[in-house]
Amino acid sequence: MILYIYSKDSGIYLYRDNGNVDGALYDMGEDKDFTLTPPPDYDKPWYWVDAEWTTEQPS
Structure with missing residues (x-):
C-alpha cells in the first residue's frame, strides 16, 4: 500500500511511502x-x- 504523506499544518504534500x-x-x-x-x-x-x-495554498 502506498501512503501519500502531507503536513497537517499546511496540507502540503511531503513524500510518498511504499513501505510497511x-x-x-x-x-x-x-x-x-x-x-x-x-x-x-x-x-x-x-x-x-x-x-x-x-x-492553491490554503489560507
Whole structure:
C-alpha cells in the first residue's frame, strides 16, 4: 500500500511511502497525516485540502 504523506499544518504534500503501513504510520509523527489518493503529478506543489489535492495554498 502506498501512503501519500502531507503536513497537517499546511496540507502540503511531503513524500510518498511504499513501505510497511505500520512502520510508515509510526515514522510520520504528530505533524503529518496521509491519504491513499496520489497527487495528480509531481511537477508543482500540491496541498491536501477538503479531501482533495489542490495547487492553491490554503489560507
